[in-house]
Amino acid sequence: MQQQKYPVLICGAGPCGLAASYVLNQFGINNLIIEKHPGTSKHPKARGVNVRTMEFFHNWGLEDEIRQHELPIKARRILWMDEIQGQILAEIAVDAKQNKYSPTTGCSVPQNFIEDVLVKALKKSQHSELNFATELMNFSQHEDHIVCQLLDKNTNKKYEVACEYLIAADGAHSSIRNALNIPMLGVPSLGTYLTIYAHADLSLWLKDKQAVVYTLASKSQMGHFLMAVDHIDKWIFGKYLEDPATKITPDYCNSVIQSFVNGKKIPLELISSSTWDMAALNAEKYQNGRIFLVGDAAHRLPPTGGMGMNTGFAGAQNLAWKLGYVLNNYADESLLKTYEEERQPVATYTLEWASRNAKRIFNMLDAYRKGDLQLFQELAKDQDQHVNHTGLDLGMVYLSGAIYSENHAPVAVDANTYNPASTPGMRAPHCEIMVNGKSQSILNLFQDKYVLLLSQNAQVSPNSLPIPASYPLKSYRHKVDFADINNDYVQYYNLDTYQAILVRPDGHIAFRMA
Ligand SMILES: Cc1cc2nc3c(=O)[nH]c(=O)nc-3n(C[C@H](O)[C@H](O)[C@H](O)COP(=O)(O)OP(=O)(O)OC[C@H]3O[C@@H](n4cnc5c(N)ncnc54)[C@H](O)[C@@H]3O)c2cc1C
Structure with missing residues (x-):
């Protein structure tokens, strides 16, 4: 049989593999995505979708579908309780309000629904082929291609496909x-945890206490956590496993859930369970020749802060548009090196931030255990830094061969504060603009081409730009092609100083010209 060849093969249909496939399709790149399971995971892990990830969905026209599974706004808070039948000890509000920095907001949507929305979109796409029940067994890398040995788990047959790049x-x-x-560098385990997904009726206790996460602190439930999936009868029950080797049986899971409700009989149906190490690890390299690590394969973040999927999602988008540019012969392969240059430091920063959050939670539990309620409340106030992080979501600044900055030096980022600016490397700020009589976010201009934003009287020749002439480029002139609705464009894009701003297809600023 003739070996089939794909420009890109993606191994793994979790959120990050699916996102990479979606973006490759946008760039017209044929790709095969394989998943060893018969479908996507039904165990909801992530639920915190940050504002940057929602901006991708917004740009892709998938936001409404994603929001169909959103937890109600009034549940956007974290509650600390002694136990779920008990009293609220502290409340940490998660800022979910629309602000002027983005056309959208973060939200809480279970990861399995996100995957379903992406799978549905890929099934309708022209360039993505998705094969479930297909496992990558082996691969060999050659100078200009990779041969992958796959197992079709339905027929138990092995076959080979070739690809130019493997994700x-x-x-x-x-x-x-x-x-x-x-190698993975960092801390391999901050503890082993069990999460159990179950249908359970907790309305008796939680109907009027909606939240995304409940952290419990009573003596018998110290450190247990409960995560809302639909806030009706679908929940994730989580606990620290003192003995990581604990055998997880349905009986054990039932007993864990019973411990959450102090043995009360409640209607209950176990769906799935998962044990995982809370790790803080970053891969030493994200690229090996034609192979790229994406998502959790590249970095493992403590879930304290809900950034694992979000970080992987932005990484998948970063890599996929670059592969699109290389495979469409707009760019040479050196562009691909900038994936690691840009995303690895972001993961390091986020990982350290998430580890500090884990420590914050451990400290709160400790204060409560010791009966130091004043310290407990002080630490609770500090949790705001954990849950509200616009700087981390929108303010990261890339430094790489694909960013042409005046002074090539790292820019300090404050995870909790975002100041919109046209600094090269930064995500281009959102502002409302009018194009052809229609109001939209400026972010909608950044899709599959470089965009040159020009001030009204700018005199800029494309030859003076630092990008190759082969890169597709579209120019928009202020007050000619678009109008600035709230005058934010003038301010955020520093029009008093810069007459031209060059934005990449991923919405990050590549260059600005005085
Ligand atoms: C309790 C918990 C809460 C979390 N909350 C959040 C949150 O709120 N926000 C957030 O951003 N992140 C959160 N995360 C992290 C998030 O779940 C992960 O970062 C995310 O799943 C990573 O996505 P991925 O696509 O990289 O990998 P995965 O989701 O792990 O997907 C990898 C896929 O690859 C498949 N696969 C593996 N090997 C092969 C093979 N050889 N052949 C074919 N297929 C293969 C697997 O079956 C799997 O489907 C949380 C994690 C946990 C545990």
Whole structure:
């Protein structure tokens, strides 16, 4: 049988593999995405979708579908309780209000629904082919291609396909990363945890206490956490496993859930369970020749802060548009090196931030255990830094060969504060503009081409731009092609100083010209 060849093969149909496939399709790149399971995961892990990820969905026209599964706005808070039948000890509000910095907002949507929305979109796409029940067994990398040995789990037949690039989106225990001997650097375990997904009726206690996460602090439930999936009868029950080798059986899961409700009999149906190490690890390299690590395969973040999927999602988008540019012959392969240059430091920063959040939670539990309620309340106030992080979401600044900045030096980022600006490397700020009589976010201009934003009287020749002439480029002139509705454009894009701002397809500023 003739070996089929794809420009890109993606191993793993978690959120990051699916996002990479979606973006490749936008760039007209044929790609095969394989998943060893018969479908996407039904166990909801992530639920915190940050504002940047929602901006991708907004730009892709998928926001409304994603929001159909959103938890109600009034549930956007974290509650600390002694136990779920008990009293509220502290409340940390998650800022979900629309602000002027984005056309959208973060939200809480279970990861399995996000995956379903992406799968549905890919099934309708022209360039993405999705094969479930297909496992990558082996691969060999050659100078200009990779040969992948796949197992069709329905027929138990092995076959080979070739690809020009391989994306390892195969999760925290990535077999591709392991085969390439890429070490993970950092802390392998901050503890082993169990999460149980179940249908359970907790309305008696929680109907009027809606929240995304409940952290429990009573003596018998110290450190247990409960996460709302639909806030009706679908919940995730989580706990620290003192013995990581604990055998997880349905009986054990039932007993854990019973411990949450002090043995009260409640209607209950177990769906799935998962044990995982809270790790803080970053891969030493994100690229090996034609192979790229994406998502949890590249970085494992403590879920305290809800940034694992969000970080992987932005990474998948970063890599996929660059592969699109290379495979469409607009860019040479050196562009691909900038994936690691840009995303690895972001993961390091986010990982350290998430680790500090984990410590904050441990400290709160400790204060409560010791009966120091004043310290507990002080630490609760500090939790705001954990849950509200616009600087982390929107303010990260890339430094790489694809960013042409005046002074090539790292820009300090404050995770909790975002100041819109046209600094090269930064996500281009949102502002409302009018194009052809229609109001829209300026972010909608950044899709599959470089965009040159010009001030009204700018005199800029494309030859003076630092990008190759082969890059597709579209120019928009202020007050000619678009109008600034609230005067934010003038301010955020520093029009008093810069007459031209060059924005990449991923919405990050590549260059600005005085
Ligand atoms: C309790 C908890 C809460 C979390 N909350 C949040 C949150 O609120 N926000 C957030 O952003 N993140 C959160 N996360 C993290 C988030 O779930 C992960 O970062 C995310 O799942 C990573 O996506 P991924 O696509 O990289 O990997 P995965 O979701 O792990 O997907 C990898 C896929 O690859 C497949 N695969 C593996 N090997 C092969 C192979 N050889 N062949 C074919 N397929 C293969 C697997 O079956 C799997 O489907 C949370 C995590 C946990 C545990």
